[in-house]
Amino acid sequence: MLSSCLMKQTCSSIIFRNFHISYQCLEIQKLTRLRVVDNSEIGKQAMAEGRPPRCIHVYNKTGVGRIGDKVLVAIKGEKKKAILVGLKQNQKPNVPKFDSNNIVLIEDDGSPLGTRIHVPIPTILRTILKEKTQTKGADYTKLLSIASRFV
Amino acid sequence: MLPVLTRNSITNVCKGLRRFSSALPKSDTEVSKLKTEKLKREILEFRHAYPEFLPDPKIEFRNKIREKLERNDMVARRTQVDIPEFYVGSILAVTSSDRHSGGKSNRFVGICIYRGGCGLRAEFILRNVIDHQGIEVLYQMYDPSLQKVEVLRLEKRLDDKLYYLRDALPEYSTFDPNMEAELMPEGAPVPVNPIKVKLKPRPWLERWERQNLQGVQDLELPEKFYIKAAQVATPWEKYDLMKEYMRTIPVEEQTEIFSEVQSKLQSLEIDRKKLKRKRVIVKPTKLA
Numbered sequence: 471m472l473s474s475c476l477m478k479q480t481c482s483s484i485i486f487r488n489f490h491i492s493y494q495c496l497e498i499q500k501l502t503r504l505r506v507v508d509n510s511e512i513g514k515q516a517m518a519e520g521r522p523p524r525c526i527h528v529y530n531k532t533g534v535g536r537i538g539d540k541v542l543v544a545i546k547g548e549k550k551k552a553i554l555v556g557l558k559q560n561q562k563p564n565v566p567k568f569d570s571n572n573i574v575l576i577e578d579d580g581s582p583l584g585t586r587i588h589v590p591i592p593t594i595l596r597t598i599l600k601e602k603t604q605t606k607g608a609d610y611t612k613l614l615s616i617a618s619r620f621v
Numbered sequence: 622m623l624p625v626l627t628r629n630s631i632t633n634v635c636k637g638l639r640r641f642s643s644a645l646p647k648s649d650t651e652v653s654k655l656k657t658e659k660l661k662r663e664i665l666e667f668r669h670a671y672p673e674f675l676p677d678p679k680i681e682f683r684n685k686i687r688e689k690l691e692r693n694d695m696v697a698r699r700t701q702v703d704i705p706e707f708y709v710g711s712i713l714a715v716t717s718s719d720r721h722s723g724g725k726s727n728r729f730v731g732i733c734i735y736r737g738g739c740g741l742r743a744e745f746i747l748r749n750v751i752d753h754q755g756i757e758v759l760y761q762m763y764d765p766s767l768q769k770v771e772v773l774r775l776e777k778r779l780d781d782k783l784y785y786l787r788d789a790l791p792e793y794s795t796f797d798p799n800m801e802a803e804l805m806p807e808g809a810p811v812p813v814n815p816i817k818v819k820l821k822p823r824p825w826l827e828r829w830e831r832q833n834l835q836g837v838q839d840l841e842l843p844e845k846f847y848i849k850a851a852q853v854a855t856p857w858e859k860y861d862l863m864k865e866y867m868r869t870i871p872v873e874e875q876t877e878i879f880s881e882v883q884s885k886l887q888s889l890e891i892d893r894k895k896l897k898r899k900r901v902i903v904k905p906t907k908l909a
Contacts, residue, residue, distance in 0.1 A: 569755030589754040593721040
C-alpha cells in the first residue's frame with residue numbers, strides 16, 4: 471500500500487514538472503491586438519465586429535511600443551496610423567496603467583480621424599506629444615483637444 | 622494569556638494603593654513596570670500602521686545605517702505631508718503635483734490594491750474604473766510631488782494584495798471620484814470588509830486558483846485546475862523556521878526601530894486628530 475502510494479507520488483512528480491514562467495511583459499510589438507477608443511467610423515466598426523486592429527509596425531528604434539508612440543495598424547483590411555494612448559504594461563510612478571492597450575487613429579498629418587475619445591487619457595501625453603510635434607511636421611497635439619478626460 | 626495576567630496585576634495594584642498608602646514604593650515600581658510594558662505594546666502596534674519603517678524582508682538588502690538615515694528622512698517628509706494610516710483595501714484620494722496637467726495638480730481616487738517597499742522606496746497602487754476603463758496608478762509614498770493623501774474609507778480586505786481585481790467584474794473596483802471621506806469613531810478597530818469578488822471567466826492575468834485567495838467567489842474551474850494547484854502548493858512553507866526568520870524582523874529590533882521615531886510619529890498623529898476635530902465641527906455649519 472505504502473509502496474504503491476510512494477510510486478504514485480514519484481510518478482506524479484516526474485510527469486508534472488513545474489517550469490518557472492515569468493510574468494508577461496504585455497509589450498506592444500508587431501501583431502499585438504489593440505483597442506480603438508475614438509469614435510471614428512472605421513474604428514467603431516472594427517471593434518463592433520470583434521476584429522480589433524493589429525499593430526503591424528512601431529515607429530521607434532526598439533520595435534516595442536511605449537506610451538505616445540506612433541504605430542501602423544491593420545484595421546478592416548486597411549493600413550492606418552495610430553497613437554498609443556494607454557498601455558497594459560507597468561508604467562513609471564504617477565503614470566496610469568490601463569486595463570487595455572488603447573489607440574487613437576490619426577491621419578498622416580497627425581490629425582485624429584474621430585472627434586471624441588471616450589476613455590481617460592494620461593496627462594503625460596501632453597508633454598510627449600508636444601515633444602514629438604515639430605514645426606512643418608505632423609501635429610499630434612490635435613489629439614489632446616478631442617480627449618474627454620485626463621487622469 | 623499575557624493580557625489577562627496584566628489586568629489582574631493592575632487590579633491588585635489598585636487595591637494595594639487603596640488599602641495601604643504606606644506600601645507605595647513597592648507598587649510604584651510595579652506601576653512603572655506596567656507603564657513600560659504598555660508603552661512597548663503601543664510601540665509594537667506601529668508595525669501595522671507604518672510597515673515601511675521596518676527593514677527589507679530580503680536580508681541581503683538590509684543596511685542599518687542607511688535605514689536609520691532613511692527613517693529620519695521619512696519622518697521629516699511626514700511633517701510636511703500628512704500620510705494617514707491606510708491598508709490594502711482602503712479607498713484613498715491622492716493629490717499630486719503634475720507638470721503635465723493644466724491645473725498643475727492631479728487628484729486620483731481609487732482602492733489600494735498593493736502596498737509595499739521599504740524605507741523611502743515605499744509605494745502603493747491605486748485602482749479605479751473611470752468611464753468603463755480600468756486604471757491603476759503607482760504612487761511612491763515619500764515622493765516630494767505628493768501634495769495630499771486622504772483616506773476616504775478606512776478598511777481592510779481578506780487578502781494582502783488585491784491584484785485579482787484586474788480580472789474581476791468592473792463594479793468591484795468602481796469608485797466615485799467625488800466620494801466624501803467617511804468619518805470613523807476614534808479608537809475603533811479597522812473594519813475588515815468580508816466582500817467576495819466575482820471574477821470574469823478565464824483567460825486571466827495570473828493563476829488565481831493557486832494563490833489561496835480569501836476574497837474571491839468560487840472560481841468555477843474544471844477539476845483538473847484544482848488538482849494541479851494542489852500539486853504545486855507548498856503547504857509546508859509556513860512551518861519553515863528559517864524562511865520565517867529571514868522574512869520577519871524580531872520584536873526586539875522592532876521596538877528599537879519604532880522607539881526611535883515614536884515620539885515624532887505620535888505628535889504628528891495628535892496634530893492630525895486635532896485637524897480632524899476641527900473638520901468635524903465645521904461640517905454641520907456647512908450643512909445648515
